[in-house]
Amino acid sequence: MKIQMVKLDFQKTPQSIVDYLKNKQLTLTYNHYELLKQAHDKAFTVAKVTRMDLLNDIHSSLIEAIKTGRNFEAWKKSIIPTLEKKGWWGTQEITNPKTGEIKKVIINSNRLKKIYTINTRVAYQKHRYEEMMKLPLSTYWMYRCSFLENSRERHKAMHGTVLHRDHEFWIENYPPNDYMCFCGVTAHSESDLKRRGLTPTQGKIQSIATEDWAYNVGKNTNVAALKKINLDDSLNNLPILNKVKDESLKNLDFNGLKNKFYQALAIKEGDIFIDKTNDPITITDDFFKSLDYIKVRNKGRELYIIELANALKDPDEIFLQFEALKNKSDKYVDENSRVVKKFMKYYKTEAGAKRALIVLVEYLKDKTTGISAYVIDSQGAVETKRVEKLIYKKD
Known part of the structure; x- marks a missing residue:
């Protein structure tokens, strides 16, 4: 034969x-x-x-x-x-x-x-x-x-x-x-x-x-898909959200609060911050205001201003979200859509319910800059925010 x-x-x-x-x-x-x-x-x-x-x-x-x-x-x-x-x-x-x-x-x-x-x-x-x-x-x-x-x-x-x-x-x-x-x-x-x-x-x-x-591309490679953290399994190890709240921040004005945020990141306003994926982000007060509207005190988020900086600096997960725009905008590469990056850090209540801090940035034509940063105070909302493309998970 x-x-x-x-x-x-x-x-x-x-x-x-x-x-x-x-x-x-x-x-x-x-x-x-x-x-x-x-x-x-x-x-x-x-x-x-x-x-x-x-x-x-x-x-x-x-x-x-x-x-x-x-x-x-x-x-x-x-x-x-x-x-x-x-x-x-x-x-x-x-x-x-x-x-x-x-x-x-x-x-x-x-x-x-x-x-x-x-x-x-x-x-x-x-x-x-x-x-x-x-x-x-x-x-x-x-x-x-x-x-x-x-x-x-x-x-x-x-x-x-x-x-x-x-x-x-x-x-x-x-x-x-x-x-x-x-x-x-x-x-x-x-x-x-x-x-x-x-x-x-x-x-x-x-x-x-x-x-x-000088390595074997076949033998050394076993690439598993990046999977989301199982929050149900890790719930016992999550920090309690109220314990990262800082009541001493409630009397600070807007400038004082945003400076606390910058200090926690060890940068000045307008500086470039490099995140866990090596992505450069221009840090401004856009995280806490929209045009002339100051939103830093919405739902007590000012008490978490330092921890929100930590969520950006050391997140548990990072997602990319792709959004269609209702109205065209020349701020973005594509006038009809934008890409948002979501930094998530997880916590729990004293009763054991899931909570999170979220920091949002968006990609503009010439830079990446902040949109918002706030507390997710609903267990259901925590999971609904964990969608789209996971690109980073803390070891």
Whole structure:
């Protein structure tokens, strides 16, 4: 009986590939080296993207592209209008929100090609690794170089090398082994190797992966979807809301209250605050007033002003909420909708009912700024606010 080399069917996008990319946690970075090796497996990031709404746009569009089998050109055509609207296209000066450093960067088709290729390539290679590991007899793997114009010499030299799948080489060198590496691996049985006259290589093999890629994208990755905190299970451990109330704040005027908020964040009015997702937020008194209407004393929220700052600084969960606008507004990138970021911190009453503090910010064309901050004093309302896309959960 003729023994065929094991082949895997990639005509349809397996759900595990879609889920892998979908479950990666959105992470803002200015430089690519801020995330090292395996950290990239669980984080979705694009260097020099410094706003979470834009990173979410790119992430969501890539998920849709993989799900529907959309190639690079089709994806590029769909995402460029969004990038143009949000000022992330062409030659741009982008500021590092943490350091103030400004770099001139070029965002063009080549940059998008790298974003598309790296993310889709890793997702497919992870799936292929998992499928090959399930094959009971095909335990020998052959390294395959793509022999493209930009293929590295070290990768070419490895072409055709056969190693057992448990060989230590694969710990750091299961492809991709560098940016835009298109090398692959095929699985073979022992009888298939004999028929082909191939002999597995023994002993130590020199690593060919660059430092950033010296890990196994298949073996090290098990990305679970970010799930909301189970407040029912953790209720006993939640702090009591009344105990974080500060009665000494009730006699302060508006300026005194907002200064307490700024002091708790260790910033001045108008400064940039970097949240848990590395998102820069411009801190003003918009959290506590709407136009000329002062809302800081609504329902006693002034007594929680310091704890509201803590909710922004150290939230239990962060959500992105996407809202359609009843009236068009040129404040936003899309005149018909806006993106709101919700910071949630959880508490309970003495009787054991759920409560929360919530801080809201919105993404404008040129900055991210506050909308409101208040107490959620209804158990039902706590859960209704925990909707849309969860992007952060406290460990």
